[in-house]
Amino acid sequence: MPINRRNILRGAVLALGAMMPGAAMSRIDDHGVLFQSPRAARTVGTHYLAQHPEERNAARLRQGLLAGAPTETGALRGHIQAKCRQDFAAGHTVVVDGWILARSEARACALVALGALVA
Amino acid sequence: MIEDFREQADAANLDCDLCIIGAGAAGVSIAREFLGSAISVCLVESGGLDFEAETQALYEGESVGLSYPDLDIPRLRYFGGSTNHWSSQCAPLDALDMAPRSWVADSGWPIERAVLEPFYDRAHTACDLGENLYGEALIKALGLAPPAIDPAKLRNYVWQYRTRPNLGHAPLRFGAFYREALEKAVNIRVLLHANVTDIRTNNEANRVEHVAIAALDGPAGRIRARQVVLACGGIENARIMLLSDKIEPNGLGNRHDLVGRYFLEHITGFGGRMVTADSTPLQENYNYHQNTKFWFGLALSEALQGSAEVANCAALLQYVPNMESGVGALRRMWADIREGEVPDDLGQEVLRVIKDLDGASTAIWQRLAGKAPRVANPAEILLDIRSEQVPNRDSRVMLADDVDGLGLRRTRLDWRMGEQDRRTMEVMGRTLGEEFGRLGLGRVRLEDWLLATDGSWTGDVVESSHHMGTTRMATMPQRGVVDEHCRVHGVENLHVAGSSVFPTGGHVNPTLTIVALALRLADTLKDNLARA
Numbered sequence: 001m002p003i004n005r006r007n008i009l010r011g012a013v014l015a016l017g018a019m020m021p022g023a024a025m026s027r028i029d030d031h032g033v034l035f036q037s038p039r040a041a042r043t044v045g046t047h048y049l050a051q052h053p054e055e056r057n058a059a060r061l062r063q064g065l066l067a068g069a070p071t072e073t074g075a076l077r078g079h080i081q082a083k084c085r086q087d088f089a090a091g092h093t094v095v096v097d098g099w100i101l102a103r104s105e106a107r108a109c110a111l112v113a114l115g116a117l118v119a
Numbered sequence: 120m121i122e123d124f125r126e127q128a129d130a131a132n133l134d135c136d137l138c139i140i141g142a143g144a145a146g147v148s149i150a151r152e153f154l155g156s157a158i159s160v161c162l163v164e165s166g167g168l169d170f171e172a173e174t175q176a177l178y179e180g181e182s183v184g185l186s187y188p189d190l191d192i193p194r195l196r197y198f199g200g201s202t203n204h205w206s207s208q209c210a211p212l213d214a215l216d217m218a219p220r221s222w223v224a225d226s227g228w229p230i231e232r233a234v235l236e237p238f239y240d241r242a243h244t245a246c247d248l249g250e251n252l253y254g255e256a257l258i259k260a261l262g263l264a265p266p267a268i269d270p271a272k273l274r275n276y277v278w279q280y281r282t283r284p285n286l287g288h289a290p291l292r293f294g295a296f297y298r299e300a301l302e303k304a305v306n307i308r309v310l311l312h313a314n315v316t317d318i319r320t321n322n323e324a325n326r327v328e329h330v331a332i333a334a335l336d337g338p339a340g341r342i343r344a345r346q347v348v349l350a351c352g353g354i355e356n357a358r359i360m361l362l363s364d365k366i367e368p369n370g371l372g373n374r375h376d377l378v379g380r381y382f383l384e385h386i387t388g389f390g391g392r393m394v395t396a397d398s399t400p401l402q403e404n405y406n407y408h409q410n411t412k413f414w415f416g417l418a419l420s421e422a423l424q425g426s427a428e429v430a431n432c433a434a435l436l437q438y439v440p441n442m443e444s445g446v447g448a449l450r451r452m453w454a455d456i457r458e459g460e461v462p463d464d465l466g467q468e469v470l471r472v473i474k475d476l477d478g479a480s481t482a483i484w485q486r487l488a489g490k491a492p493r494v495a496n497p498a499e500i501l502l503d504i505r506s507e508q509v510p511n512r513d514s515r516v517m518l519a520d521d522v523d524g525l526g527l528r529r530t531r532l533d534w535r536m537g538e539q540d541r542r543t544m545e546v547m548g549r550t551l552g553e554e555f556g557r558l559g560l561g562r563v564r565l566e567d568w569l570l571a572t573d574g575s576w577t578g579d580v581v582e583s584s585h586h587m588g589t590t591r592m593a594t595m596p597q598r599g600v601v602d603e604h605c606r607v608h609g610v611e612n613l614h615v616a617g618s619s620v621f622p623t624g625g626h627v628n629p630t631l632t633i634v635a636l637a638l639r640l641a642d643t644l645k646d647n648l649a650r651a
């Protein structure tokens with residue numbers, strides 16, 4: 001999705017939604033997509049890849065993150081969520097531009113940035 | 120009784136059992152212990168009952184190290200001392216704060232934390248606080264059910280304040296609060312406008328013979344006492360000992376070049392910010408409770424301090440109210456877009472990502488649905504990190520070349536921090552980020568300075584007006600200025616009260632411990648005076 005005025009505006013609307021948790025959460029469920037804001041995922045992923053150029057390999061990222069994962073988007077989200085929780089529990093975190101993220105969270109975003117995961 | 124030295128002809132030559140120099144938290148606390156006793160006490164205070172600019176100017180000095188406020192700003196020189204502007208945020212030191220830590224050079228008090236416990240009880244009364252109750256017991260008593268942080272990494276941490284109904288914070292002003300009792304005391308003589316200029320010993324420098332006093336543009340005199348306590352605050356205690364150089368050329372009690380060294384502060388900085396889909400579970404816990412009586416934050420566990428080889432550190436969450444409406448934000452974004460600029464805010468992006476992936480926050484939201492957050496939609500949640508500084512021999516109080524209104528050399532402060540201090544704060548920030556992430560409470564972004572290893576970070580943190588370490592306590596004179604009873608090594612009747620005796624200061628505000636140690640010293644003095 002190219003960054004244009006409409007998409008930025010949509011981002012802004014979602015940002016407002018983010019301040020209203022109940023409404024925002026139900027939107028995620030209705031849509032059944034992995035990321036509500038693919039642009040957001042791409043931005044995080046781009047930062048992560050800049051920091052870890054050795055991971056700029058979609059096949060390997062996919063293998064590590066999605067091996068054994070269900071294919072439907074809703075279930076896929078659950079799979080990645082679970083991996084994030086495991087990462088945090090195991091101390092597998094990364095610092096991306098100062099943000100402390102689960103490694104799987106950053107890698108999922110990296111896959112989006114590489115165009116290898118449909119957000 | 121409370122008298123003005125300038126109007127007391129006989130005060131030029133006084134005898135008493137106990138001379139206490141300085142009427143701040145420490146000095147007043149010790150004096151009160153002798154109310155109604157047979158011991159004659161002279162409490163010598165530089166200032167009057169209120170702020171006076173000329174007296175306050177005696178506190179001016181110079182700073183040659185890290186940036187520090189002008190030295191007359193972080194302390195007050197009149198009856199009640201710096202408690203005339205303190206906030207009364209209190210908590211006791213942890214056991215580990217006082218223990219020797221192999222990873223913190225020059226750590227370890229000569230007394231164990233348990234020794235202080237009964238004095239902390241009494242200090243709560245003296246500071247007019249609530250019960251001496253902290254930690255998990257207090258959290259339970261407050262009826263809180265905080266998130267299940269990993270106790271191997273973090274501890275729930277609560278501070279107390281003095282509050283009054285409908286007023287909120289009402290810090291105890293030691294001068295104003297105890298004035299009447301001291302005024303009525305027949306055995307206690309408070310001498311205002313009397314500046315101690317020299318503590319004079321015998322030729323062997325092992326016994327104080329008299330304390331020299333002078334008023335600004337006024338009379339001078341001397342006080343002879345069986346026991347003397349120096350209680351002028353963490354910077355001035357060292358200065359007065361360095362100035363008392365008539366018998367000991369390097370200053371009283373300074374044979375091992377320790378007086379003024381190891382100056383410590385508590386380091387404070389906004390180390391990070393947080394995004395969360397829902398701040399309710401944070402605000403319900405990490406916040407003020409019972410009006411503003413208690414403030415609930417987090418501290419590093421003892422285990423993590425040891426394994427990461429860092430000092431003690433705490434953090435509070437500050438919820439910055441969202442002053443502008445969402446519509447306003449939308450308009451601003453539109454304006455950016457019309458200018459052809461793309462708003463590039465990774466914070467918002469991360470928020471969107473975690474809202475997508477953070478299942479736990481959804482669950483928490485559902486559990487707490489209906490509970491209004493205290494600060495609706497905070498614009499930001501800041502990590503307010505408050506850290507212990509590790510002892511540093513080169514961080515020090517010295518004498519400057521220029522002189523004050525009494526002709527005494529002013530203070531020169533060389534405050535220094537080190538890489539272990541930054542690392543302590545970084546470990547705190549990272550651990551909060553990892554734990555809040557694990558619990559699905561949100562994501563933390565560390566500030567750039569916290570990760571900067573080039574020394575530039577010191578410009579992003581501030582001091583806390585807590586002056587410690589300059590007459591540190593140790594069993595051996597080679598390692599400390601005072602012994603475990605706060606007596607100056609080698610000087611049989613001179614004691615020091617205040618945070619200058621702290622060898623290390625933990626992360627917590629010092630005054631409760633200052634008062635606890637002062638009360639302990641008062642007991643020692645009672646014994647000494649009874650025996651003599």
Ligand SMILES: Cc1cc2nc3c(=O)[nH]c(=O)nc-3n(C[C@H](O)[C@H](O)[C@H](O)COP(=O)(O)OP(=O)(O)OC[C@H]3O[C@@H](n4cnc5c(N)ncnc54)[C@H](O)[C@@H]3O)c2cc1C
Binds near residue numbers: 140164198205585
């Ligand atoms: C803005 C601010 C907020 C603070 N908030 C907190 C807080 O929330 N919690 C906390 O624990 N601490 C806090 N503190 C620190 C607290 O004020 C001090 O720890 C405490 O007052 C120290 O007590 P003291 O008796 O050792 O020294 P002081 O209270 O400074 O008293 C020293 C006394 O000695 C007198 N004196 C100095 N020189 C001479 C001399 N030559 N002759 C005779 N008398 C002399 C002074 O006039 C003064 O009365 C704060 C400090 C500041 C500046």
